[in-house]
Amino acid sequence: MGKRIAGAVFVLWAVATLLFSVIRLIPGDPVDALLGGADSNATEQMRQQAQEAYGLDRPLLVQYVGYLTKLLRGDLGQSYLLKQPVAQVLSEHLASTLVLAVLALALAWVLALTMALWSARGGRPAESISSILEIVSAAVPHFWLGTLLIVLFSVQLRWLPATSGGPGAVGLVLPVLTLAIPLAGFLGQVMRESMIDAMQSPFALSARARGESELGVSLRHALRHAARPGIGLSGWAFGSLISGAVVVETVYSRPGLGRSLLQAVLVRDVPVVLGVVLIVALVYIVVTLLTDLADHIVDPRLRAS
Structure with missing residues (x-):
């Protein structure tokens, strides 16, 4: 420690x-x-x-x-532009960005695990389709995806607001999707390979020999192995979500650390820039420690060592 x-x-x-x-x-x-x-x-x-x-x-x-x-001393200085303590400026926007990043990470995990389960049980066609979807989604830029979702769901269908000012959780739907879809592509690629390897491993064959169904083998045995590489990447993923929030919060006019950082860089508000990056680095360190702890919980071999 x-x-x-x-x-x-x-x-x-x-x-x-x-x-x-x-x-x-x-x-x-x-x-x-x-x-x-x-x-x-x-x-x-x-x-x-x-x-x-x-x-x-x-x-x-x-x-x-x-x-x-x-x-x-815990003093981040005073904002040149806002004439307020940097700690106060960050405290007003930190929760908004963390909520956005946590929800996007959770949704990315759900999408990645769903694709991994489907490709492992659907045979070669499902594996090929999921591989294409993962590559395409991972390559999509946040600003392009955000614009596309606004045009589709806000302008054409009029289902969701174009900005984050919508009532309740409705205003979070498009920003969370914009952050989660590219990340799900990255996580899905490593999870799918681990899931397929686990389904073909000796312990899976042994479970089938004991009468376990394919769904049971997938959920009780293979899923844990598929989750391990995703857990290892979650620390990096959370940092990626925070950096992606700079674009997403700007596209959706959402207050947060990303938008504050962009504005501070444009006007050279040095204390705010330094404060935002230090807070992001601290959050990244904490998340990395939590993912390491989760990895030990998932893998009994690490707990034994």
Whole structure:
């Protein structure tokens, strides 16, 4: 456990350091965000005062050390544009993005397992069809899929709202589908292969010899083996969903971390950018630890070791 905690701290430090360096390479001046944008017509004196107030006139090394010191105190700084603490800005949008990502991950798992079960029991034709569907869905860009779903279900059929402002859970349907379908393609490919191998393994033959039906073999024995590679990929998958949320939340005008990150990058609101990425990295670390725990629960051999 100590090694895991040390590794998590190292990852957070590396992310903070890398992003602190890269964000300075983006064209533009963060002082513009402090003064209301590039069209604020601020005087040179006003720009100097803003630089002094936020320490932007200090050497980069001094700024970096000061930033790490604040992080150790749990202080993410203040947003240049919103003039609010970054922690407050993130707390307003974190839950929205996490709900979207968790629902999309759950739906992707359901779709992937369904395709794996169908292809394993449907023979060669089902295997070929599911393989094509998985490849196509995995290759679909989020922005294209989101636009297609809006045109189909909102414009043509008028079943669902085009934005996330719909009543209750209705507004979540299209954003969750947009995130889940490409991910289901990735998960389905590895789950299908594991399911087919498990159905042809000695323990499956032994279960059939004991009178177990094909459905029983699939659900009681092969499904666990099909789930293992999916569990291993779930940590990466959750990170992919968070990054995909940047596009999806923009397409559906949904508030969240992804949309906040995009807006902060466009105006060079450095504290918000750093805060969002650090929170995402922390969430990714926690999810990775949970997937490792789930892998031990599913596989008795890991529990024994």
